[in-house]
Structure formats: C-alpha cells, structure tokens
Amino acid sequence: MNIIVCIKQVPDTAEIRINPETNTLMREGVPSIINPFDLHAIEAAIQIREQHGGKVVVLTMGPPQAETSLREAISMGADEAVLLSDRAFAGSDTWATSYTLAQAIKKLGADIVFCGKQAIDGDTAQVGPETAEFLNIPHISYIRKIEEVKDDYIKVERLMDEGYDIVESTLPVLLTVVRELNQPRMPSLKGKMAAKKAEIKKMGMADIEADENSLGLKGSPTQVKNIFAPEVKAERKIIEGTPDEQVDILIKELKEIRCL
Amino acid sequence: MPVIVQVEKCSGCETCLDSCPFDAIEFKDGKAYINEYCNACMSCLAGCPEGAIIETEKSVQRSAFSNQLKDYKDVMVFAEQKDGKVVSVSYELLGVGRRLSDELGANLLAALFGAGEPEAQELIRWGADKVLLCSDSALEQFNDDPYSEVLAKIINEYKPSIVLAGATPVGRSFIPRVAARLRTGLTADCTSLEIDKETKNLLQVRPAFGGNIMATILCPDYRPQMATVRPRVMKKGEYHADRTGEIININIGNAVSRTRVLDFIKEVSGVSVNLHEADIIVAGGRGIGGEKGYKMLEELAEALGGAVGASRAAVDEGWIPYSHQVGQTGKTVNPKVYFACGISGAVQHLVGMQSSDIIIAINKNPEAPIFNVATYGIVGDMFEIIPLLTRKIREVKNL
Ligand SMILES: Cc1cc2nc3c(=O)[nH]c(=O)nc-3n(C[C@H](O)[C@H](O)[C@H](O)COP(=O)(O)OP(=O)(O)OC[C@H]3O[C@@H](n4cnc5c(N)ncnc54)[C@H](O)[C@@H]3O)c2cc1C
Ligand SMILES: Nc1ncnc2c1ncn2[C@@H]1O[C@H](COP(=O)(O)O)[C@@H](O)[C@H]1O
Numbered sequence: 001m002n003i004i005v006c007i008k009q010v011p012d013t014a015e016i017r018i019n020p021e022t023n024t025l026m027r028e029g030v031p032s033i034i035n036p037f038d039l040h041a042i043e044a045a046i047q048i049r050e051q052h053g054g055k056v057v058v059l060t061m062g063p064p065q066a067e068t069s070l071r072e073a074i075s076m077g078a079d080e081a082v083l084l085s086d087r088a089f090a091g092s093d094t095w096a097t098s099y100t101l102a103q104a105i106k107k108l109g110a111d112i113v114f115c116g117k118q119a120i121d122g123d124t125a126q127v128g129p130e131t132a133e134f135l136n137i138p139h140i141s142y143i144r145k146i147e148e149v150k151d152d153y154i155k156v157e158r159l160m161d162e163g164y165d166i167v168e169s170t171l172p173v174l175l176t177v178v179r180e181l182n183q184p185r186m187p188s189l190k191g192k193m194a195a196k197k198a199e200i201k202k203m204g205m206a207d208i209e210a211d212e213n214s215l216g217l218k219g220s221p222t223q224v225k226n227i228f229a230p231e232v233k234a235e236r237k238i239i240e241g242t243p244d245e246q247v248d249i250l251i252k253e254l255k256e257i258r259c260l
Numbered sequence: 261m262p263v264i265v266q267v268e269k270c271s272g273c274e275t276c277l278d279s280c281p282f283d284a285i286e287f288k289d290g291k292a293y294i295n296e297y298c299n300a301c302m303s304c305l306a307g308c309p310e311g312a313i314i315e316t317e318k319s320v321q322r323s324a325f326s327n328q329l330k331d332y333k334d335v336m337v338f339a340e341q342k343d344g345k346v347v348s349v350s351y352e353l354l355g356v357g358r359r360l361s362d363e364l365g366a367n368l369l370a371a372l373f374g375a376g377e378p379e380a381q382e383l384i385r386w387g388a389d390k391v392l393l394c395s396d397s398a399l400e401q402f403n404d405d406p407y408s409e410v411l412a413k414i415i416n417e418y419k420p421s422i423v424l425a426g427a428t429p430v431g432r433s434f435i436p437r438v439a440a441r442l443r444t445g446l447t448a449d450c451t452s453l454e455i456d457k458e459t460k461n462l463l464q465v466r467p468a469f470g471g472n473i474m475a476t477i478l479c480p481d482y483r484p485q486m487a488t489v490r491p492r493v494m495k496k497g498e499y500h501a502d503r504t505g506e507i508i509n510i511n512i513g514n515a516v517s518r519t520r521v522l523d524f525i526k527e528v529s530g531v532s533v534n535l536h537e538a539d540i541i542v543a544g545g546r547g548i549g550g551e552k553g554y555k556m557l558e559e560l561a562e563a564l565g566g567a568v569g570a571s572r573a574a575v576d577e578g579w580i581p582y583s584h585q586v587g588q589t590g591k592t593v594n595p596k597v598y599f600a601c602g603i604s605g606a607v608q609h610l611v612g613m614q615s616s617d618i619i620i621a622i623n624k625n626p627e628a629p630i631f632n633v634a635t636y637g638i639v640g641d642m643f644e645i646i647p648l649l650t651r652k653i654r655e656v657k658n659l
Contacts, residue, residue, distance in 0.1 A: 123467070129433060129435075133408070163527040165524050224299050225475075230473070239638050243645055243648055259564070
C-alpha cells in the first residue's frame, strides 16, 4: 500500500497577536509547526502501513525551511519525505496548490492520499477535495474512523452535522481527517535518528511536468486584495452583585433581547 | 515572484518583517527577499520605509478566459437539502444572493438536488427567480461524485457569474471539487459579500489565521466567482408567499459514484449537537469540572431550548463528546446567544464563537480573557450561578 500524506508547515496561530497600534501581525518568535490536523493524517497512514505493509511518504509544498516539518514527520515514523519547492509556486491559492500537489502525487503514485481537514493558517479545507479532483480519484472528507481497508476498497466514518455517515469507496482515494480519528504518536528515539539522516527528496516545476500557467500567482484564480484587523465588539457589561442579583439582572437582559 | 525587493534600495532595517502575514519575507546577508509563502497580498509594499518592495506581475492579464467573462451574468445558490427538506443556510444564501443579483441586475438561480417541487416553490418564495431542480433519487443522499458532476454541468450551461454554497460538511466537501473542475477560484467561509461598484467583481471577505486577520479576496479573471458561507453568518431574505418563478427540471442521466453512503448514524445525545442551527448555545470548559457539570449545562440548555457546546479542554478531559467542540479545531458557531461557562477564552476557542450576537461569560477569574469578548460578564462560581439561572428561567417560562 502506497500512502502519501500531504502536510503543511504553518505558523502556530495560538502565538500570533495583532499589534493594536499598527494593525499588523506580530509574529516575532512565532514557531512553525506541522498543521495539527496533518499530525492525525500521518498517524492514520502509519497505522495502515503497520497493518497492511507498504510505505508512508510525506509531501509538502513550501519554502526550503518546510524541510523541518518533513523531518518531524519522519521522526514519527514516515518512511520518505518529498519537498515540493520552486519559486514558481509562490503565491499559490488553493487551486494552484492542489494542482501542484496532484502533479507530484501522479509522479509518486499512491493508493491512499491523506490530508488534514483544514490548515490552521488558511482554514479553507479546500486543498484535499481539489487535489482529489485533479487526480481524478474520489475523496471522502472529515474522516473520524477507518473501519476497513482492503487492496481496492475502504470503509470509513465521515463526520456530519448531527452524527456520521458510513461511507465506502474504491481505491485510490483521498481522505481528509479530523482530530477524533486518532491520537498522533510522539517521535521515538529511533525515529529521531532516522529523521536526522533521512534524505529529503526535492521536486520542482520541471520534475512534476506542470503547466507553468497553472502554478503560483499566475495560476491562481483568486487574489488577496487586502488584509485588515477584525473589529472588536466595544460594548461589554460586567454584572455585579450577589449571585441572586446577578442572575436577576441577567434574566432581565435576556428578556430584553427576547431570548426569554 | 509577484513581489520583489529592489536590493539596492533595501537598508536591511527589517521593518517589513511584521507587515507580512504569511512569513514570506526573509533576510539574507542583511537584505530582504520574498520566499515561496508569498500570497501577493501587497501588505509589505507600505511596510517598507525605503519603498524597496515593488509589485511585478499584477498588471499582466492573466487569463486567456477573460474575453468570455461577460457571458457569465446571474447569481446561483446551491440549495442544500437533508431528508428532502431544504436546510436553513440555503435561505440565508438566497438572502445575500437576492441582494447581489439585484445589484447586478441579474437573475437569482437556485440549484436543488434530490428534493421535490414543493421545496423548489419554497426557494422561489424566499427569493429565487429560477430553480434548477434535479429531483433524481440518486441525489437524495449526498455523494461527492454525482453532486460535483451535476453542479458543474449546470454551471457550464447556465453560466452564473457568482455561485454561493453553505460551508456545511456537504458544501465544504464537494464545492472545492467543482471549483477545481471549472478552473476557477473558491473562497471559503466568507463573512461578507459585496459587489465592487466599479469593476462589478465580487468582494469576498473572510477570516484567516485563526480569525486573527480578515482578508478581502477577488476572483477577477475567472468565472464563476465561487464562495462558501457558514450557516448563520448571513440573514435570511424576505419571504413572499405570492412570489412566482420558474422551475426547470434537469435530467442527469446516469450518475455514477465511486463512493457510496451505507448508513447515517445519528449521534444520540440528550440535547441537540447541531450547533450550527441552534439559536442558543450553552458551552462549558474545564471549569465544569466533570460530567456532573455537563449535566448542569444540559439542564440550562434544555430550559432555554438550546444546544450544549464545549471547549477543547472539556472535550480532552472526556467530559463532553468531540462533536460539541467549538473553536479552531471544532465547530464555528454563530448563535444569537452564547453562554461561555468556565471557559478561559483562548484564541482557539474565541475564533469559533466570537461572532455570536450576544456572549455571556461566567467565570470566577475576573482576569479571564473571555470577558474581553463578552457582552455580559458575571464574575462568579458557575456552580452557584447556573443552577440558580436554570431555576429562574424555568419559573419565567413556566416549565
Ligand atoms: C492547534 C490548537 C487548536 C486548538 N483548538 C481548540 C478548539 O477548537 N477549541 C477550544 O476550545 N480550544 C482549542 N485549543 C485549546 C485552547 O488553547 C485552550 O487550551 C482551551 O480552549 C482551554 O479550554 P478552557 O477555557 O475550557 O480551559 P482553561 O483554560 O483551563 O480555563 C478554565 C476556566 O474556567 C474557570 N473556572 C474554573 N472553575 C470555575 C467555576 N467553578 N466557576 C466559574 N469559572 C470557573 C477558570 O477561571 C478558567 O478561566 C486549541 C489549541 C491548539 C494548540
Ligand atoms: N502547501 C501544502 N503542502 C502540502 N499539503 C498541503 C498544503 N496546503 C494544504 N495542504 C493539505 O491540505 C489540507 C487542507 O488545507 P487547506 O485547504 O489549506 O485548509 C491540509 O491539512 C494539508 O493536508
């Protein structure tokens, strides 16, 4: 079983603050991490390999420093790592990112492709399904459990609003995963050694036979026009008094807003 | 590179670093350079005191497609249904869709799959001019393959300029596939949609970086301009019982699917977990202390007719199932009233709930950041406040 896991290196958004004076992001010292959902994708891939054999390849598109995230994935137990990096990829929106990832996946070959549900910087949840479309394979989003895997068949649980669907698909397939799926393992000592030594395969525009007009900013249908700080709500009221009084005031307010 | 640094002008002051939301500026040998993370947002242009950063590619006409743009006119809404009933986000989309199409002087189309004529009529009363109805039983249940196939086909035929869909598990799953197939842009989770007065392009505003910043996105050179909108972000349109419109039946032929839904398992829970639909959410965090605290929240939610939400801490402790989690790695909700009980207000939680109309925070620590977003704050012990509140609400409502 050939499994590819698409991972993204993202800034830890928990650490990002807005500078209230300049309205810009303060990101000094903000650490880069593997997108949290992608850790669950890596774990799922390793578990399938442990049961069915094969290999787990982690793939990322990003600048050269994204290599750190690939090594981290290897320390968790991934077998190989591929860094898709080229100046021509800069400015990619989800369409161009997915196209680029798909071109690489076609070269590498996969029975199962894993993605996180979404990346915490962009929060779009679009790259998974779009990549599947470019690969012309089916996809299932929001996987919370993998029930059965065979050579050409998979059965999973897909999280929906009020419960979950049980969905089956032929292979190859692309799956996007949610946190509930598993608990990502910590890197082992052996894994850390492997990560140090591992050779990271690098691929650029020429290696994936991509159409230049579909890459990077040029290939991206969407454009970021501008960026601004969200407004903060001004009104706020602290309700004082004994618990009894506090509750009475709150009930009065709730009546006023017709919540009661 | 869409943006470049004129090296001879760069003084190496590093002022530009903070202006970039994407980590795309680096320093090498004392000079700035733009790396592959660049999203071409142009924030850094003003961020350089020397004016050393300039734009390179934007003026270039980027799409061979641009002479066909004018063929795309109308606004189309994907009207999602569940069990044959149109879900409420669809009516919200018709609300925005109506406004946008009026501004463009165009028609509002609704695509409805797997439901019948009565539902199509409802869509017209909620604002649609035409409903493209595909009542084939193969589309009653959601499946990515046939849904993508049929929607892409309809879009190619009717050529809308704008396509809107709900950012529900269904919309978020198959709409990206459609956008990829049509070679066009898709903007996720828009919180505001406006028409640019001059260019008539759609201005799509959405949060990014866990809600820390907002971005305006355009799709100027490709059509349709596609966007998803989370439930409850937009207001429903006006309902007119006597509105008339056209229903066009669409034949899909033989829809094939590589995936198949075998079963839907409804998650059993005392109160509803459909946080997207709830008007009132009572959410608990680590402060609830255990399953007993959860019971207390359930009772309040029940008295109010609301749903129960949770912080990740409460979920990780195993007190509340994951399906209730609100926040960056949980659900994004938009109720009229959100009770945050024993929740400190970490940003990852805030991004999931801070657009609620009214936020009521109950926390014993007056310094808790949740009070910064709260409309009403009560500093106190929730084990005292909540049972009292529940009792008094029951009295008011005669329960
Ligand atoms: C990548 C990432 C993603 C994350 N995603 C999410 C997410 O989706 N959702 C989410 O919620 N979190 C998320 N988190 C976690 C988040 O950072 C916080 O750890 C979490 O929200 C804290 O939950 P809490 O407020 O319930 O707990 P705490 O921070 O421990 O706060 C408990 C609060 O309860 C108060 N309290 C205690 N007892 C009482 C009492 N008797 N009466 C009144 N008040 C009381 C305390 O004063 C305190 O303020 C994420 C973190 C990371 C790194
Ligand atoms: N640059 C990238 N390289 C590799 N995988 C990515 C990249 N961007 C997104 N992904 C994958 O797509 C998922 C969804 O990302 P997004 O659509 O940006 O929210 C992530 O969890 C990753 O698995």
